[in-house]
Amino acid sequence: MAVAGITLVLFSGVLHAEEYTFDISETEKKPYHLGGYLEFRPILSVLDKDAALYELWFYNRDEGQTLPEYYAALQLEGSVEKGPVKIFARTNTQYQDTYLDTTFKTTVFEGWLAVRPAPFLAVDAGKRTFKWGKGYAWNPVAFVDRPKNPNEPDLNLEGFVVASAEYIKSFSGPLKTLSVTPVLLPVSEQVNDDFGASDHLNVAGKIYLLLYDTDIDFLFLSGGSKTSRYGLDFSRNITTNLEVHGEYARINDFRQNMIASDGNTSQTVSDVSNWLLGLRYLTGKDTTYIFEYYRNGAGFTEQQTRDYFTFIHDAYDYYLSSGDDAFLQKAAAVSARGYGAPNAGRSYLYLRVSQKEPFDIVYWTPAVTAIVNTEDKSFSITPEISYTGITNIELRLRAMVLAGSRLSEFGEKQNDFRVELMARYYF
Amino acid sequence: MRAFLIFLGLLAWAVPAAAIDGTELLRQVDRNLNPVSYESYRKLINIEPDGRKKEFTLFTVKKGRDKVASLFIAPASEKGRSTLRLGDNMWFYIPNVGKPIRITSLQSVVGGVFNNADILQLDYAEEYTVEKLEEQGSEYLLHLKAKTKTVAYDRIRLWAGKEKKLPTKIECLTEAGMLIKTLYFKDVKDFGGGIIRPAVIETDSPLYKDYKSIILVAKTKARDFKDEVFTLTFMPNLESLR
Numbered sequence: 001m002a003v004a005g006i007t008l009v010l011f012s013g014v015l016h017a018e019e020y021t022f023d024i025s026e027t028e029k030k031p032y033h034l035g036g037y038l039e040f041r042p043i044l045s046v047l048d049k050d051a052a053l054y055e056l057w058f059y060n061r062d063e064g065q066t067l068p069e070y071y072a073a074l075q076l077e078g079s080v081e082k083g084p085v086k087i088f089a090r091t092n093t094q095y096q097d098t099y100l101d102t103t104f105k106t107t108v109f110e111g112w113l114a115v116r117p118a119p120f121l122a123v124d125a126g127k128r129t130f131k132w133g134k135g136y137a138w139n140p141v142a143f144v145d146r147p148k149n150p151n152e153p154d155l156n157l158e159g160f161v162v163a164s165a166e167y168i169k170s171f172s173g174p175l176k177t178l179s180v181t182p183v184l185l186p187v188s189e190q191v192n193d194d195f196g197a198s199d200h201l202n203v204a205g206k207i208y209l210l211l212y213d214t215d216i217d218f219l220f221l222s223g224g225s226k227t228s229r230y231g232l233d234f235s236r237n238i239t240t241n242l243e244v245h246g247e248y249a250r251i252n253d254f255r256q257n258m259i260a261s262d263g264n265t266s267q268t269v270s271d272v273s274n275w276l277l278g279l280r281y282l283t284g285k286d287t288t289y290i291f292e293y294y295r296n297g298a299g300f301t302e303q304q305t306r307d308y309f310t311f312i313h314d315a316y317d318y319y320l321s322s323g324d325d326a327f328l329q330k331a332a333a334v335s336a337r338g339y340g341a342p343n344a345g346r347s348y349l350y351l352r353v354s355q356k357e358p359f360d361i362v363y364w365t366p367a368v369t370a371i372v373n374t375e376d377k378s379f380s381i382t383p384e385i386s387y388t389g390i391t392n393i394e395l396r397l398r399a400m401v402l403a404g405s406r407l408s409e410f411g412e413k414q415n416d417f418r419v420e421l422m423a424r425y426y427f
Numbered sequence: 428m429r430a431f432l433i434f435l436g437l438l439a440w441a442v443p444a445a446a447i448d449g450t451e452l453l454r455q456v457d458r459n460l461n462p463v464s465y466e467s468y469r470k471l472i473n474i475e476p477d478g479r480k481k482e483f484t485l486f487t488v489k490k491g492r493d494k495v496a497s498l499f500i501a502p503a504s505e506k507g508r509s510t511l512r513l514g515d516n517m518w519f520y521i522p523n524v525g526k527p528i529r530i531t532s533l534q535s536v537v538g539g540v541f542n543n544a545d546i547l548q549l550d551y552a553e554e555y556t557v558e559k560l561e562e563q564g565s566e567y568l569l570h571l572k573a574k575t576k577t578v579a580y581d582r583i584r585l586w587a588g589k590e591k592k593l594p595t596k597i598e599c600l601t602e603a604g605m606l607i608k609t610l611y612f613k614d615v616k617d618f619g620g621g622i623i624r625p626a627v628i629e630t631d632s633p634l635y636k637d638y639k640s641i642i643l644v645a646k647t648k649a650r651d652f653k654d655e656v657f658t659l660t661f662m663p664n665l666e667s668l669r
Binding site for chain 2: 020021022024026027029033035037081086116118119120122129130131132133136153154155156157166168169170176177179181208210213215235236237239240241243245280282360362363388389391392393394426427
């Protein structure tokens, strides 16, 4: 091996000597990159047989009190770079062995070609994600992204097919950076059909400013597949260990599908505001607090949620007495149109506390996350511990406890408790 | 007359020490460590008490007095992660998360003894004032105090060789004077282009007893960059600079 770098010999006592080398070939750039990860994730859930969502999804099956499920994922990513041109692709293959089925599905998360003739200018086309917004658990201004799961906010998401550009300008003075990102997002039966109404060319954009040491974004989406919407976000360090952030989104003519406790469905159209305020605080002992309040103006009120769960309970009782599942099917259809979204209520608190390397034991990070629906006072609490001490291996063990009264969001989830192990190998 | 000559003699002996300006000396130390704008590769090695190691390789670019960015190029689990510092603003980008988040200088993005300030270090003279300068044999000892509260270490004691004006040891302390970590600079090498500096920085910390960290420096060279490289928007594209 040709080692052209640096060698350090450390002597620890007389008998032990170790050599550290920096092989310069490690720093040489290849024109291509291939990588990704392999993940295994077994989950064990303890079911709540009295819960509305158990009745909705398990009414015609008996899975016992506990439900084991097995997930595996292979995420591959590759890129080729030649001068100002870069081609990038990321695929995600999911294997799921659940109570419903065993499935194997590959999805192209991203696949795009970008041309960057100078650091301040780029144009690209293809499937990509943007991840707009400053919130950790929720992003009301992520107008061109799929909604993320607040329990797994760091996961990659599938993107949409777009054409976009990026222009950056740096300044001296209070305004240090200005960048503009225009996005074209077509929707047809063949392309981006799950984004919204077909046969529209949607226009979105983001203007970013670093102004007085504050990140500020102005964002919008218009074009017909979804109703027009606009918003802003910000992030700023108030002190060296305290960051505050927020998002505000205004959605025009938002359509909300509701179901009454007697099964009557209705739709309202109104302008709604979704917003979020949050902070990230790091203590001197390396404890990180992430706290967010999320006001989901497009969500369901406590009474609307109670009506939905009441209808499911009644539909289940009717099924038990008649064997007719038509009302349960109706509830399932309504769920797909809004009630089934993660955190579909109006008002939430999020708190995550993580302690880096407690007792100076490196690479171990315990954390606990709580999500509270402040209207019905139901909540989930997720303690976890992760370990990153082995190169390219990430291990995480987490448990989730869901609690709440009957007809509340977390009280009516299909499980009361779940425990999950995640083992990920990066290559 | 005799008394006058003795006075002149004493003055001639005293002038070299008295003439040393601590701030100017600190600037020289900074310049001897790195050019004003440069690119460099570093390998960070965390060594656990049982001898197990974890290594990270970074590509670092810096421009002027307040712009620095680092890109992780190894291992695979960290590849593509990047950190950016623009004055007092710091961000961390993780490809999986897909967007930069604001961080603080004391947070660690790699675990172990290193924190962000070690990875995104600006010139010492940019962040510290010289409170006191001492001479200790063949070395100067500079007592530094952070200019603002945003700096990771409130106080620093920096030993630099008189001849090469390169640091040999740095102690990082809290405001109360508690030792956080010690950096030992070793293996002075010629990197070319007039850059002659330590290629190895060994770190230990009383907070991480029996743990040790090593920084190996390679391929440091002067290079100029567009200001737009040091922006939050450009962070996912730092690889294109290599």
